[in-house]
Amino acid sequence: MNQKEVEKIYNLSNLSLEGKDIDVLTYKFNKVLDFVEDIFDIDTDGVEITEEIFNHKAIFRDDEVEGSIKREEALKNAKDTEFGYFRLDWKL
Template sequence: MEAKEVEKIYRLANLSLDGKDVEDLSNKFNIVIDFIEDIFDVDTEDIIMTESIDSHKVVFREDEAKESSSRDDALKNAPDKEFGYFRLDWNL
């Protein structure tokens, strides 16, 4: 991951890079990405699963209609809004 991608991730997450070493963050991201790639390379072909989703009991509940949030309440903390909706900057 390059420094430019780290900056984009921080912008999308509304985080500040002030005082942070972007190159160091990029290196840390790359360590994590490499670790994840190593996990995908592990051969699990002959490994017996120890837990299965089938063994879990799923408890369903009835849906209940509730009062929705007002548009003003939903948008009150939005950093950018337009025409009564969240506005996203697709150019990040």
């Protein structure tokens, strides 16, 4: 991952890079990505699963119909809107 990609991630997340060292952030992102890559390289063939939840009982709440917030309220902190919806920049 390079500095431009870090800047893009922060921009898409509406986070400010002001006062942050982009070199340090790039290094940290790459350390995490390297760690994940190392995990994928581990040979787990023949390794028995050590944890399974057979008796898990999920407790779900009943769905309750409630009023929605007004569109203006939902969009009031949006960085960019268009036609009454959130607008995202998907260009890479």
